[in-house]
Amino acid sequence: MKPFGYVRAGSLREAVAAHAAHPDARYLGGGTNLVDLMKLGVETPATLIDVSRLPLDAVEERPGGGLRVGATARNSDVAAHPLVRTRHPLVSRALLAGASGQLRNVATIGGNLLQRTRCPYFQDVSKACNKRLPGTGCAAREGVHREHAVLGHSAHCIATHPSDLAVALAALDAGIELYGTDGTRTVAATDFHRLPGDHPERDTVIRPGEIVTAVLLPAPAPGAVSLYRKVRDRASYAFALASVAAVLDLDPATGRVRHVALALGGLAHRPWRATTAERALTGAVPDADTVRRAVDAELDGARPLRDNAHKVVLARNLARDALTTLTTLAETARRAP
Incomplete structure (x- = not known):
């Protein structure tokens, strides 16, 4: 060092x-x-x-029922916080799916969002990597890439983002609060991380010198149900081959989708908000055929590489199962006396 x-x-x-x-x-x-x-x-x-000792570790209620989670709050503390578990269990589950208990006791919410890719070619300074050293090439493209991106990648980078929390925040339409020389601003979680394009070295839209100060969670919609699921090579301490964060709200009178949010992890350089699937589901009755068509339409744009086509299958099955599970939960609640 x-x-x-x-x-x-x-x-x-x-x-x-x-x-x-x-x-x-x-x-x-x-x-x-x-x-x-x-x-x-x-x-x-x-x-x-x-910045670990700055007073940015509180979980606070916001007007209207939302939450403000300070950037230096520890992942384990946020996952266990009563307000988070009650209002946004999706966030709690995503945090608990990441790393070990020891790491969650140290890692912060802000750091979770800013962690860099676990691509082995990025972490090996003897290998070509445009993210680490722009212009040197991408050794992963012709190397071992079974865990790499199938959506949104470019000729310059095929890395994936490792954060479970970021996927949950994308599905929740959360905000990321930043502080810099120009004061405070808030960026939508869906816009915070970048696709690689021609500049894979730029992970986020953070300006030079800015610091993440908080995550802003919206108030939960009454009656909405949510979940986070993750597929990995082993049961714990592993990054996602594919993951899904989903929120579903059905109209109590008709059973049609009033609101749906679907974000996929482990597939791209950033959490992938499945807007094509969401548009297909909104206003529809989420039966098996409708869910299947919506998810298939989203993943039609996938561009798997030589060794990672299995990730498309994983993501398809994971998203279908998540939406089917949420539909069952929402229907049960809707029909309850």
């Missing part, structure tokens, strides 16, 4: 000022991803700005 400077920020303003004063600085929260990448030589920041 190369030598680096260390600054402990006493406020958000201090953190942003320190970032501006130290070229090539990185913010440090739990460090569960950043420090590993520093050990590998992938990240070589000249300065670490410690």
